[in-house]
Amino acid sequence: MQALQVPRRSIILGISAVTIFVVLYRFFGDLPVEYYRNYGPAETFTPVQTNNDRPQPGYFKAQPEWDWDVPAYSKGWQGYARPPRNRDIVVLTASDGGGHNSQIPNVLERTLDDRERYCQRHGYTNLWLNTSRYDIGEAHRTWSKIPAVAEAFYLYPSAEWVWLIDTDIIIMNPEYDLVRQILAPDAIKKGIMRDTPILDGQLKKNPTNISTPKDYRVEDIDILITQDHISVNTGSTFFRRTAFTRMLLEMMTDYTLLMGQDHAGAEQDAIKHLMLEHPLVRSHVGVYPQRKFNAYVQGSDIMGYRDGDLLVHFAGCWTGGKCQQWFEEFWGKRGHKDRWRPEKEPLPPNDPAFMRR
Ligand SMILES: *[C@@H]1O[C@H](CO)[C@@H](O)[C@H](O)[C@H]1NC(C)=O
Numbered sequence: 108m109q110a111l112q113v114p115r116r117s118i119i120l121g122i123s124a125v126t127i128f129v130v131l132y133r134f135f136g137d138l139p140v141e142y143y144r145n146y147g148p149a150e151t152f153t154p155v156q157t158n159n160d161r162p163q164p165g166y167f168k169a170q171p172e173w174d175w176d177v178p179a180y181s182k183g184w185q186g187y188a189r190p191p192r193n194r195d196i197v198v199l200t201a202s203d204g205g206g207h208n209s210q211i212p213n214v215l216e217r218t219l220d221d222r223e224r225y226c227q228r229h230g231y232t233n234l235w236l237n238t239s240r241y242d243i244g245e246a247h248r249t250w251s252k253i254p255a256v257a258e259a260f261y262l263y264p265s266a267e268w269v270w271l272i273d274t275d276i277i278i279m280n281p282e283y284d285l286v287r288q289i290l291a292p293d294a295i296k297k298g299i300m301r302d303t304p305i306l307d308g309q310l311k312k313n314p315t316n317i318s319t320p321k322d323y324r325v326e327d328i329d330i331l332i333t334q335d336h337i338s339v340n341t342g343s344t345f346f347r348r349t350a351f352t353r354m355l356l357e358m359m360t361d362y363t364l365l366m367g368q369d370h371a372g373a374e375q376d377a378i379k380h381l382m383l384e385h386p387l388v389r390s391h392v393g394v395y396p397q398r399k400f401n402a403y404v405q406g407s408d409i410m411g412y413r414d415g416d417l418l419v420h421f422a423g424c425w426t427g428g429k430c431q432q433w434f435e436e437f438w439g440k441r442g443h444k445d446r447w448r449p450e451k452e453p454l455p456p457n458d459p460a461f462m463r464r
C-alpha cells in the first residue's frame with residue numbers, strides 16, 4: 108500500500124499542475140507572450156540617432172527604414188487589442204520647416220518645443236524628421252510625410268503608435284490623454300463612426316455611396332483618421348505598428364499607381380482612394396469625429412475648435428491671409444480653461460444627423 112501511495116500522490120500533483128496551467132492559459136492565453144516581453148521592466152534603452160541635417164542618398168523606397176519590423180502577433184489581417192504604454196507613442200512632426208507654415212515666425216521651433224513639453228508631461232516620445240531629406244522624385248512634397256512615418260517606426264522599434272501631426276497644429280489641451288481618449292481599445296470602440304459616408308467632395312454633390320463598416324473588429328483598427336466636410340484629412344493621423352499598416356504605407360507610396368500620379372491632395376488622396384476602393388482597407392481604418400483630434404480653426408460645432416478640444420489645425424487657412432493672426436491668437440490660448448469657444452449644440456458622434464449636417 109505504501110508503495111502505491113507515492114505514485115498516486117505524484118499523479119494527483121501532476122494532474123493539478125496541468126489543470127492550473129490550462130486554467131491560467133484560458134485566462135491569459137489571448138495575450139501574446141510578446142506582451143510581457145515588450146512590457147518587461149528591464150528593457151534596455153539606447154538613445155535614438157536622427158540625422159536631420161544629412162540628406163538620404165538615393166530613392167526613398169530603397170532606404171532601410173522601409174523594412175521596419177512588425178511583431179509576430181500583428182503580422183496577420185486579424186489584429187490585436189491592447190492599450191499602448193505612453194512611451195510607445197511617438198508624436199511625429201514631419202516637416203522641413205518650409206511651405207506655407209514658414210509665414211509664421213519660428214513656427215517649427217515653437218511647435219516642436221511645445222510638443223516636447225506635452226510629451227514630457229505624458230511620457231510620449233517627441234520626434235521631428237526633416238522631410239527634405241527624402242528623395243521622393245517628382246512627387247509633391249507633402250508625400251514625404253509617409254517615408255517619415257516609416258522612419259519613425261524604424262527608429263523606435265518598440266513604438267506601437269505613431270501620431271503624425273502637421274506643423275500648423277497647436278496642442279490646445281495639454282492635459283489630454285491620448286491613450287484613454289483615443290487609442291485604448293475601449294476608446295476606439297466607443298469613438299469611431301460606423302456606417303458613415305466616406306467623402307470625396309461634398310456629400311450632397313458627390314455621394315460616393317461607400318460608408319465605413321457597420322461592424323468593426325476593434326482589434327483590426329490600425330489607422331485612425333478624421334474627415335472634414337470634403338475628405339479624410341491626414342494633418343493628424345495615427346498609425347499602429349502592424350503588417351497592415353506597413354502594407355498600406357507601401358501601397359500609398361506606390362510610385363506608378365499613386366504617388367507618381369497627379370493627385371491634387373497628394374498622400375491624402377491616396378488614403379482616400381484606397382479606402383473607397385478596398386473593403387479590407389476600410390475595415391482597418393477607424394474614422395473619428397473630426398474634432399476628436401483634428402479640429403479646424405474655423406467651422407461649425409462638427410469642424411471648428413471648441414473649448415476642451417485636443418488641438419487646433421490651421422488647415423487651408425493660408426489662402427485667406429489670416430493664418431498668422433489666428434495662429435498667434437490660439438497660441439496665446441494654449442491650455443486655456445475659460446469659456447472661449449463654447450459648443451452650441453453638442454450632438455453625439457454616432458448620431459446620424461451628425462454626418463448629414
Ligand atoms: C533639412 O535638411 C536639409 C538638407 O537635407 C537642410 O538643408 C535643411 O536646413 C534642414 N531643415 C532644417 C529645418 O533644419
Ligand SMILES: *[C@@H]1O[C@H](CO)[C@@H](O)[C@H](O)[C@H]1NC(C)=O
Pocket residue numbers: 314315316
Ligand atoms: C450614388 O448613388 C446615387 C443615387 O443612387 C447615384 O446617382 C450616384 O451616381 C452614385 N454615385 C456613385 C459614385 O456611384
